[in-house]
Amino acid sequence: MNCFLILSMAVIASLKADLLMEIKPPDIIIGLTRQLSINCSFIRTDITNMVKLISLVVMRSNETDTLNFYYQASVDVFDGLNNVTGVVSGLIDNRHESYITLTWSNPRSTLTGWYSCQANGENLSGQVVTLSKTAKVKITNPTIEDLLDVLERQSFALELQSSKFELQASQLSKLQYDFEHMGSSVHEKCVCCDTLNSSLKSLYHISALHNGSRYYLSPASTILLMKEAEIQCEFMGGYLTEMDSEEEYLFVKSFLKNNTGYITVYTGGNDGAFENNWVNTYSKTPVKYIKWGQGQPSGGTANNCLALWRDYDWTAVSLKCYQGVVSDSRGYLCEVPEP
Numbered sequence: 001m002n003c004f005l006i007l008s009m010a011v012i013a014s015l016k017a018d019l020l021m022e023i024k025p026p027d028i029i030i031g032l033t034r035q036l037s038i039n040c041s042f043i044r045t046d047i048t049n050m051v052k053l054i055s056l057v058v059m060r061s062n063e064t065d066t067l068n069f070y071y072q073a074s075v076d077v078f079d080g081l082n083n084v085t086g087v088v089s090g091l092i093d094n095r096h097e098s099y100i101t102l103t104w105s106n107p108r109s110t111l112t113g114w115y116s117c118q119a120n121g122e123n124l125s126g127q128v129v130t131l132s133k134t135a136k137v138k139i140t141n142p143t144i145e146d147l148l149d150v151l152e153r154q155s156f157a158l159e160l161q162s163s164k165f166e167l168q169a170s171q172l173s174k175l176q177y178d179f180e181h182m183g184s185s186v187h188e189k190c191v192c193c194d195t196l197n198s199s200l201k202s203l204y205h206i207s208a209l210h211n212g213s214r215y216y217l218s219p220a221s222t223i224l225l226m227k228e229a230e231i232q233c234e235f236m237g238g239y240l241t242e243m244d245s246e247e248e249y250l251f252v253k254s255f256l257k258n259n260t261g262y263i264t265v266y267t268g269g270n271d272g273a274f275e276n277n278w279v280n281t282y283s284k285t286p287v288k289y290i291k292w293g294q295g296q297p298s299g300g301t302a303n304n305c306l307a308l309w310r311d312y313d314w315t316a317v318s319l320k321c322y323q324g325v326v327s328d329s330r331g332y333l334c335e336v337p338e339p
Contacts, residue, residue: 019040027139029140034106035104036103038101042131050121051121052122054092056074058074058115059071059072059118061116062113063136072086073086087313112139114136116132204218207255214338215255217333218331226240234282243287243288243289244288267308269287287306292317293315299319307319
């Protein structure tokens with residue numbers, strides 16, 4: 001972190017109305033809170049003596065008697081965005097509003113404590129001016145009402161997924177019936193196979209053509225075993241994505257950023273045979289390119305499947321190949337070559 005980001009607090013403006021800090025939610029319910037976000041915004045007005053904003057900085061201190069704040073994220077006029085945790089967005093705009101937002105999905109108890117937002121800038125004389133606000137993130141135990149609410153939402157989501165799956169199954173069953181009762185004409189059966197394949201592909205988000213392949217992002221996943229995802233990809237004439245270069249990774253990353261609300265998207269890498277020896281499931285060749293996220297790979301022999309994680313800016317993580325419950329936060333990515 002550059003030294004100028006956390007400027008000396010020797011000069012502190014007495015008027016702090018221009019700096020706003022918002023934490024959503026202020027209380028974390030472990031296992032139930034889906035997202036924690038901290039937003040700091042600054043609007044320069046006539047009543048402030050800060051005429052130029054240089055940086056916005058978010059810091060955190062553990063919940064102790066003595067507050068010792070540590071750097072979390074920042075945005076400044078020199079280097080733009082930087083962070084050591086979470087997903088950060090923001091900008092410095094001295095004509096209008098400046099802001100920085102730091103978010104975490106499925107926040108843990110380690111994120112509790114005091115947070116500080118600092119706006120660092122200069123006054124008309126070129127002196128350092130720092131505005132500061134603090135707020136607290138606490139952990140609370142879930143109430144019966146919280147648990148019932150989660151169960152109700154999960155039940156609704158499962159019913160929605162079930163109805164979608166039943167509709168898809170009905171469509172595929174009809175095509176299968178037509179296929180079995182149309183006679184022995186090879187041409188007719190080939191047409192039916194193509195129709196069946198097209199019907200399945202229509203459920204996916206499809207990328208532009210890239211180096212002879214398109215990428216098919218699954219609908220909200222009803223897959224519990226990655227073997228099922230492999231079968232789906234192979235049925236469409238492809239396989240779980242095999243990352244061969246940085247160029248391919250950047251194309252896939254851009255595609256995911258613009259086409260999904262998922263948190264996790266599985267690809268074709270696996271180290272189930274030998275720990276940290278990542279091999280493509282389909283071609284049985286070594287994975288040529290992996291851009292790991294912070295602290296990854298993790299989980300040891302329990303996490304043998306390669307995935308891309310939204311909260312790490314779509315860098316790679318190692319996850320379990322089996323998921324115990326259906327989730328609308330994850331999908332998988334097929335790579336389908338075109339002739």
